[in-house]
């Protein structure tokens with residue numbers, strides 16, 4: 001399934017707990033991109049510049065990375081947890097064409113104000129080039145403009161489970177567990 005939500009809504013936090021309990025393969029588009037940046041490659045430098053501005057990297061780049069990572073884990077995976085993708089409707093469509101339809105979309109939902117607060121706090125220690133006030137504002141704008149419409153795309157199929165991510169981490173996780181167990 002996919003885990004979906006705005007920047008700082010708590011996707012990564014919940015993924016860690018889901019992996020610990022269910023053993024799914026966690027693939028975060030952001031982590032994959034940051035690994036490419038860390039490699040120091042020419043492509044990594046281009047990606048870094050885009051991410052620092054709070055923009056989306058080209059669809060093909062990120063989908064290829066996810067697909068390669070899925071293939072690399074295919075024979076040991078108990079299931080995939082895709083974090084940070086799709087970020088626009090077109091990405092959802094391409095995923096279906098090239099990989100397949102997700103079984104579940106966990107939508108961790110928090111208020112803009114909460115996301116900003118959490119990202120500013122995360123920025124104190126994350127070392128991430130995009131956890132600063134200016135970039136956070138751009139990421140939020142882009143989230144509401146390009147990413148949020150993705151929900152409507154999946155809602156029609158009844159696979160969206162909206163989860164109140166304003167609650168403490170363990171309470172959010174309890175709701176996540178219910179949504180996953182209902183599906184099994």
Ligand SMILES: Nc1ncnc2c1ncn2[C@@H]1O[C@H](COP(=O)(O)OP(=O)(O)O)[C@@H](O)[C@H]1O
Pocket residue numbers: 005006007008009010011012013014118119121122165166167168169170172
């Ligand atoms: N339910 C929560 N309550 C309070 N803080 C949270 C909660 N979930 C996540 N956080 C904190 O908010 C920040 C962003 O969470 P993260 O999981 O990295 O979000 P995302 O991957 O969606 O950007 C982190 O510093 C995390 O510790």
Ligand SMILES: Nc1ncnc2c1ncn2[C@H]1C[C@H](O)[C@@H](COP(=O)(O)OP(=O)(O)O)O1
Pocket residue numbers: 006007008011012028029030031033051054055056057058059062083084085086087091130139
């Ligand atoms: N599916 C995707 N398409 C395009 N760009 C993406 C992407 N996933 C990640 N990126 C780029 C742009 C994001 O602002 C940046 C960080 O992503 P992330 O780590 O998923 O952020 P967060 O967990 O804070 O929501 O990486």
Ligand SMILES: [Mg+2]
Pocket residue numbers: 011012028030
């Ligand atoms: Mg994250």
